[in-house]
Structure formats: structure tokens, C-alpha cells
Amino acid sequence: MTYIAKPKFHHPALPKNDLGxxxxxxxxxxxxxxxxxxHDSITASIxxxxxxxxxEPHRVAKISGIGCSSKTPTYFLGNSHGFNSxxxxxxxxxxxxxxxxxxxxxxxxxxxxxxxxxxxxxxxxVMRRGVNMTYIVENxxxxxxxxxxxxxxADRGSKSKRGVxxxxxxxxxxxxxxxxxxxxxxxxxxxDKKQLVPIIKAxxxxxxxxxxxxISPCVAFNNHAGSTKSFxxxxxxxxxxxxxxxxxxRAPIAVDYPxxxxxxxxxxxxxxxxxRKLGADYEIHDRYAAMNFLQKHASEGQIVTGVLYIAxxxxxxxxxxxxxxxxxxxxxxxxxxxxxxxxxxxxxxxx
Amino acid sequence: xxxxxxxxxxxxxxxxxNVNGSGSASANEMFARAVMRMGVPVSPRNIFPSNxxxxxxxxxxxxxxxxxxxxxxxxxxxxxxNPQTFDKDxxxxxxxxxxxxxxxxxxxxxxxRDDINxxxxxxxxxxxxxxxxxxQRQLFKNIIYLGVLSALLDxxxxxxxxxxxxxxxxxxxxxxxxxxxxxxxxxxxxENLKCxxxxxxxxxxxxxxxxxxxxxxxxxxxxxxxxATVCAWYPITPSSSLADAFTRYCAKLRVDKxxxxxxxxxxxxxxxxxxxxxxxxxxxxGARAFTATSGPGISLMQEFCGLAxxxxxxxxxxxxxxxxxxxxxxxxxxxxxxxxxAYASHGDTKHILLFPEDxxxxxxxxxLSFDLADRLQTPIFVMLDLDIGMNxxxxxxxxxxxxxxxxxxxxxxxEELEAGTDFGRYLDVHGDGIPYRTYPGTHPTRGSFxxxxxxxxxxxxxxxxxxxxxxxxxxxxxxxxxxxxxxxxPLIANAEQQTKYGVIYYGSTSPAMxxxxxxxxxxxxxxxxxxxxxxxxxxxxxxxxxxxxxxxxVEQNRDGQLRSLIVNECGIDPVRLVxxxxxxxxxxxxxxxxxxxxxxxxxxxxxxxxxxx
Numbered sequence: 001m002t003y004i005a006k007p008k009f010h011h012p013a014l015p016k017n018d019l020g021x022x023x024x025x026x027x028x029x030x031x032x033x034x035x036x037x038x039h040d041s042i043t044a045s046i047x048x049x050x051x052x053x054x055x056e057p058h059r060v061a062k063i064s065g066i067g068c069s070s071k072t073p074t075y076f077l078g079n080s081h082g083f084n085s086x087x088x089x090x091x092x093x094x095x096x097x098x099x100x101x102x103x104x105x106x107x108x109x110x111x112x113x114x115x116x117x118x119x120x121x122x123x124x125x126v127m128r129r130g131v132n133m134t135y136i137v138e139n140x141x142x143x144x145x146x147x148x149x150x151x152x153x154a155d156r157g158s159k160s161k162r163g164v165x166x167x168x169x170x171x172x173x174x175x176x177x178x179x180x181x182x183x184x185x186x187x188x189x190x191x192d193k194k195q196l197v198p199i200i201k202a203x204x205x206x207x208x209x210x211x212x213x214x215i216s217p218c219v220a221f222n223n224h225a226g227s228t229k230s231f232x233x234x235x236x237x238x239x240x241x242x243x244x245x246x247x248x249x250r251a252p253i254a255v256d257y258p259x260x261x262x263x264x265x266x267x268x269x270x271x272x273x274x275x276r277k278l279g280a281d282y283e284i285h286d287r288y289a290a291m292n293f294l295q296k297h298a299s300e301g302q303i304v305t306g307v308l309y310i311a312x313x314x315x316x317x318x319x320x321x322x323x324x325x326x327x328x329x330x331x332x333x334x335x336x337x338x339x340x341x342x343x344x345x346x347x348x349x350x351x
Numbered sequence: 352x353x354x355x356x357x358x359x360x361x362x363x364x365x366x367x368x369n370v371n372g373s374g375s376a377s378a379n380e381m382f383a384r385a386v387m388r389m390g391v392p393v394s395p396r397n398i399f400p401s402n403x404x405x406x407x408x409x410x411x412x413x414x415x416x417x418x419x420x421x422x423x424x425x426x427x428x429x430x431x432x433n434p435q436t437f438d439k440d441x442x443x444x445x446x447x448x449x450x451x452x453x454x455x456x457x458x459x460x461x462x463x464r465d466d467i468n469x470x471x472x473x474x475x476x477x478x479x480x481x482x483x484x485x486x487q488r489q490l491f492k493n494i495i496y497l498g499v500l501s502a503l504l505d506x507x508x509x510x511x512x513x514x515x516x517x518x519x520x521x522x523x524x525x526x527x528x529x530x531x532x533x534x535x536x537x538x539x540x541x542e543n544l545k546c547x548x549x550x551x552x553x554x555x556x557x558x559x560x561x562x563x564x565x566x567x568x569x570x571x572x573x574x575x576x577x578x579a580t581v582c583a584w585y586p587i588t589p590s591s592s593l594a595d596a597f598t599r600y601c602a603k604l605r606v607d608k609x610x611x612x613x614x615x616x617x618x619x620x621x622x623x624x625x626x627x628x629x630x631x632x633x634x635x636x637g638a639r640a641f642t643a644t645s646g647p648g649i650s651l652m653q654e655f656c657g658l659a660x661x662x663x664x665x666x667x668x669x670x671x672x673x674x675x676x677x678x679x680x681x682x683x684x685x686x687x688x689x690x691x692x693a694y695a696s697h698g699d700t701k702h703i704l705l706f707p708e709d710x711x712x713x714x715x716x717x718x719l720s721f722d723l724a725d726r727l728q729t730p731i732f733v734m735l736d737l738d739i740g741m742n743x744x745x746x747x748x749x750x751x752x753x754x755x756x757x758x759x760x761x762x763x764x765x766e767e768l769e770a771g772t773d774f775g776r777y778l779d780v781h782g783d784g785i786p787y788r789t790y791p792g793t794h795p796t797r798g799s800f801x802x803x804x805x806x807x808x809x810x811x812x813x814x815x816x817x818x819x820x821x822x823x824x825x826x827x828x829x830x831x832x833x834x835x836x837x838x839x840x841p842l843i844a845n846a847e848q849q850t851k852y853g854v855i856y857y858g859s860t861s862p863a864m865x866x867x868x869x870x871x872x873x874x875x876x877x878x879x880x881x882x883x884x885x886x887x888x889x890x891x892x893x894x895x896x897x898x899x900x901x902x903x904x905v906e907q908n909r910d911g912q913l914r915s916l917i918v919n920e921c922g923i924d925p926v927r928l929v930x931x932x933x934x935x936x937x938x939x940x941x942x943x944x945x946x947x948x949x950x951x952x953x954x955x956x957x958x959x960x961x962x963x964x
Contacts, residue, residue, distance in 0.1 A: 082801040082802065336575075340752070
């Protein structure tokens, strides 16, 4: 049996959020990933973010593709509906689900193989359509389930566990998301929960296509000298552009950060991002500057983390399509079927 | 003339040979509509190679008082407007038939045949005299030959004038010039030609209340009436017009007049994989969703089809079949996707197929497919083809029962979950193999489940153990059995006299078969008929075959795909099923069917006589 439920028992004094839920209400089954996997840290951050945002777990739809990362939705939000689709095709399934019911929160979970190789096309198109979702790539640069082949995000010149040097250029998914029109783009590191949790919260609050690339070292196949996705390498080369917290419109959270330059960024749904700028001239609303910034630092061997870009006026797919506010899956015969009288008129026009 | 000239009232085939992009389509279609408005049934067909502009295209209209809507074969009257195909077009005319050509530049006698009637009309000269604009010269040339035809065939000009008025309603400036062009041609013909010729259109009352619509449009309308709210598609001939029609009808029928908001979502996806992925995502989330595609698209959708089958997610796929394999003949018709649809995806899969015979059934099955998909929680393939999809057909008016309610299938509600009803996503509660599902977001603590393509137990918990896997796939088989009682049953028509022979056919073959039966009976043979309307097959397919010595299976593919399905699924000895196959990309004709079956029956008779002597 490869499904391990967590014991029901929990401490009665666990902290509760505004809805009365504890962390346990945001957990799933026990992870079957390797001990120390960066993906488990991301799972923990998603749980923390959803807890802090007081999201109703069952109002989340969590959708993934295939791979280690795509297994993780089983490990969080056990009361949500999950969909582990096919390799690289999470974006289309999520798009369809979103069209059917605009009222749910959509978490798309993918990996670097899933999104940058087989699913690169769907990744691109879900971004350009502006589907309202949080798209998280758990990026470890290798194929873990098939024993450590390079993925398309592996840096040129990096070394595999078997000693093979990658001779292909890598794909920077955050840079691609900026290019493709995502209205929220961020990068983080699975080992930096302090940065990751607020970014996930901000992404969930964002009303549009939010993309989050999380470097998540693979302890089994990509955490060695020569890898540019190892814990040590990422810690040494991390360049954070901002530290942040989310001030939710419905449940304000006090900002508790060291003094510095703080910028409040209002999101489309009314929530506010409090960003502490590290780079003096980093502009959060400038898509093109973000692209330049990423490329410049990448060429210097630095991994830029933080919220890279937020659109001033994000739009989502439903806005573009002018769909009704009521979820399409809630419409019945009365709203959908034009009836026999209309059909008689159509018949009359076809003679 | 050797062999005489063809004379016929309300029973002939006229073909227009044009250059693609010359604006002839509306004039040619107007001809077909005019005949229909005169009460005479027509069966028009577009015949077009896969090209964009400047290459040949044909439009054929079968004028048929008897109401035979299948392709007949042969051409009685050729309007040869394409120099590129001129020789070939002339060669295709039946002896005694007619040729209308542009005689502005005289052609040598060697370009014509002695056994046909040649009608030269200086179309270019008439146009050049009347119009200076090059585009007008081209467009009005088409209306002018329509005017000539109206005189030659003794058609009522008023009918065409009315049609012109309807066509350009809202662009009223165009009505007058078009009517003028019509009369330019008509008057020229009446003054210079012997009108009418042997072929004539005489007003009749054989059209009745039937409507004139393409299968793709009717199927799209079925999707509207069936409650589809999400359409995700990728352009591919010959299915694109289905998505176009859905877009058109939704814009008209599904936009809230007060708010301007749409009660639908249509996405032109990046490819077929994404389109079926979106359909599956939407259906999983409780919306009614569909895609429209053709054979190459079905090939690309295989993996998702398997997922939807195994994970039990509803989906509707309109497959407008064309000539395969590979790119094959993109603009020609076939029925060659049966096997790939019936068993789409790797592993043991079986899917529901529906076979509409005409636009009327395309509408009915289009709407029904959403009920079936929800009821059975599985993909439903509506098997159209180019011949139905992209051609106008006369068919019975579309009907809708206003008391009809959508069958959303087994969906467990908040109230049921709250009451503590046991929810196991893959529990077979009623023994019909169909489990309950829940829509995402239904209940805070009950009813959620994880959808995946890998094995799970009855409560949707991931497992790789053999027992739950076998339990699951055997339940899927039970569900497939249950489907037999709710999908459209075959229709049987017995011959007037008892016979040992039967014929099975499906889909767009239907009108040709109706006519072929008359031809076969005229030769003294009798056949019982069964029209298959869905897969899985009803038990009556077994009994129909058992009741006859031989059953002919008529279809439009090389390998006898329906026959293979029957053999495979019904366990029938293949020797008892005689394949009658037509697969050159043109629609099957009554002549072809009657000859193939008639020859076989004749041979049987001879063999039996020999055996008896």
C-alpha cells in the first residue's frame, strides 16, 4: 500500500485560525518522497500559507501533472479535491476546471520536467491566457522518479550525480512567465520558508495568473557538488530582491520585519503586500526591468528570489471571456437551454 | 446526337467546377436553395481539395424529386468554370449530358465531346461590358451563370431574387446589383439559347417542413441545447465549423441581454491535447464540456482519453471523420476512426460511440451525449464525418421537449454528504458499475477525493495492489454493459418478403443505403436492414446476425472497422459478415452499394444453381 493516512490524533491546544481550523486541517497524507526532499518543505509552506490565510480547504482545487512534485498535492489539503492528471498537462486541466467554477481557488503544482519539457507548451499558454491560479513549479533540475536525468531547467555545465555534464542551455521558467504575460511572478527556495510562505500567500491572493518557481533540491539525485540546484549552491548564490508579508483585506496580519524600506503593494483583491526592498532600485511593477534583472543576475551566477513582478491591473481569463459571475457548473436548463420556441425560430430560418 | 440527350424533370445531378477563392460558393449554394424553395429536394456536396486559394473546387447538387439524399455518382450538367480542370470535368459528364462554359474565347471543337450538349455563354464578355471593377467582374460572373441556369432549367427567377434579398439583408446596397446580374444572365440565355433544355426544375411539394442544415451546425446546436458551457477546440478540417457554429449560436442564445455576460466559455486551445485536457478539467468540475476534432486530433488525445476512462471523468468529443491515415485526405470523407475511438488509449479501454445519420440526429445525439457523459462518467464520441458535417442536408426539423431535464448522473450532494451517506468515489452502489462523484468544493469535510490515472481502491486511495485494480477494471466493464441499455438502439427495417440476407450500416451511409435498397429490390433481391446507432452494441446485433445466412456490413473505410468491432465484441464468426467497403474519399453512393451487394447475391444464386445441378 502506497497510501499512508495520517493518524487522526492531534493536540487539543493547537493554534486555530479565523475559521477555527488548525494546521492539521490543511494536511494531507504522509509523504512518500525521500527524506529531506525540498518538495516536502514546499508542502509545509503551502499548508502554512493556507492556514494563515484562513482558506477553507475544500474550496481549493489542487491539480498536478506527473512526477515527484505532482505527487505532493496528496500531502496537503486533504479535504480538497485533487487531480493528478497526465505528464505536462496540468495547465489545460486546471484551465478547464477554472472555467467550470470561477469561485474556487486553483493551485497548480508541477515540476521542472513537467513544465519545462513535456509541458512547456501548456505552461506557456496557461500563462498567456491569464488563468486565475497559483502555479507552483517545484524545480529540482532532474527527473527524480526515473533516476536523475537532467531536466530542461538544469544549468548548462552543471553535473549530474553520475558525473555527466549538461551541455544544453537551461530554461528559466520565471523569465518565461514574465515574457508570457503572467501577472505575478516570483521565485523562492524550498529551504527559505520565511520567504516562501508569504510569497505563496501573495500568489493565492493574486487575482490572475501567479507563477512561482521554487528551487527545490533533489536529495537523491541533485544535491551534490557540481549541481546548481543543491541546497549549498542555492544558499550561496541566492539574491533576494525583497522580503514580504501579506496583509489580507479580510484578516490583516501585522508586518513584523526588520526596519528598512517598506513598500505596500495593493493587490487586485484588496489585500496588500508589504515588501522590504533589498535592491535599492528594484521596481516591482516593471515587467521589462524584472526580465533584465533576472538575466543580468543569472549571467553572474546568482539566483534571484522574491516577488519579481506584479501587474498593476491584472486580468484573468474570465474577464477576457466576459463570463457570468455565477459558476458555469451551477447553471441549469433554465439558464442554458433556449427552449423549443427558439428552436422553432431556428428551424424556420433554415428553410 | 449519338445516344440522345438526357431529359429529366427534378431528377439530375449538376456540378459546378470553380476556382477556389473566386466567390462562387454563395452563388452555387443559392442555386441549391432555390431548387429547395421550389419544393424539390436537393442534396448538395462540397468537393474540395485541401488548398487555400487558386486551386480547383467543386459543388455538386443532386436534384431529386424522389428525395434520395445520398450521392448518386455521375454528372448530368457541368458548369465548367475552371480551365485547369476543364478536360477532366468534360470527361465526367454522362452521355447526353450538358456542358455550360465561358465562350468569350472560342475553344476548338477538339476540346468537347460529341456525345454531350455544349452550351457556350460569353460570361466574361457580358461581365466586362457591364462592370469595370475586377472583383465585381469575378463575383457577378457567378450570379450571371446562375441567371443563365434559371432560364435553361426553367426555374422561377422570383425565388432566386427572394434568396438574394435574404442573403444581403442588412447590406441592402448589394441586393439590386445582384438581382441585376441575375437578369443579365437570364435575359441573355432567353435571347440566345433554346430554353429550357431537357433538364428542368418544376415546382413540387416534396420538401415539406424539412430544414436545410449542415451536420456540424446541427451538432453544435445540440451542444447548446444539451447544456454545454465549455468548448475547447483546436482548428482542424472538417470539424472547425462545428466550433464556429457553437460560437455563433452561443453569442446569439447564451449572452445575458442585461449584463452582456456569457453563459459559456470557448477556448481555442494550443493543440488537441490541451483542448481535451480542458474538457476533462471542466467536466471534472461539474460543467458540461466538449471538443470537436478529426482523426489526427483523436490520435493526439489518446492519453487523455485513457485518463478520462480510467478516472471516470465525463467528456464529449465530436469526431468529424476525414480520410486517413496520417494527413490522408483532409477534405474528403471516411468512416475510418471507429477503432481508434472505440479503444482510445493504451491499456484496456472501451469508449461509447454514437453514429448520427444526418443533421437531425447530429442535433439529437449532440444533446444526448452530455447526458450520457454525465450518467456514465466517461468520454462519449459523437462520430460525424465530413459528408454529414460540412454539407447541407435536408432533414426533419429539430425538436426539443421543454420538459426535458438534464441527466447529471450520480452526483452526491452536500445534503447527502451531510446526512452521512457513505461516499466512496469508486463504490458500485447500485451494481451497474456507475459510482457516485462529487463536485469539488461541495462539503468542508466529506466527499473530497483524489482523481488520478493510477490505481486506487473504492475510496479513491492510491494503491498498487492487484486486487483493487482488478476490482476497478471489472467494474468499468460492468459500466460498459450498463451503457448498452441507455445508448441509442439499432433500428431494424425488414424486407417485405422473408429473406436470408441482411445488411448493417451506420452514419452518413444511411441515405445511400435507403436508395440502394430500392435498386437491389429492383433486381429481385431482398435485404433486411439494421442501422447501428451506437457502440457498445445492443444484443439485437447478435440476434440480427444469427437470423441471417449472411450479413453485409457497409462502411466507408478500407479495413471494415465496424465489422471488426462486431466480430470482436459480439463474438460472431467473421465469415458471416461480408464487408462492402468504399474508401476513396468520396461519399458512398447507392449505385456502389447496389452493385457490390447485387453482384455478391447474383454469384450466390449462380453457385447455388450450380450446386443444385
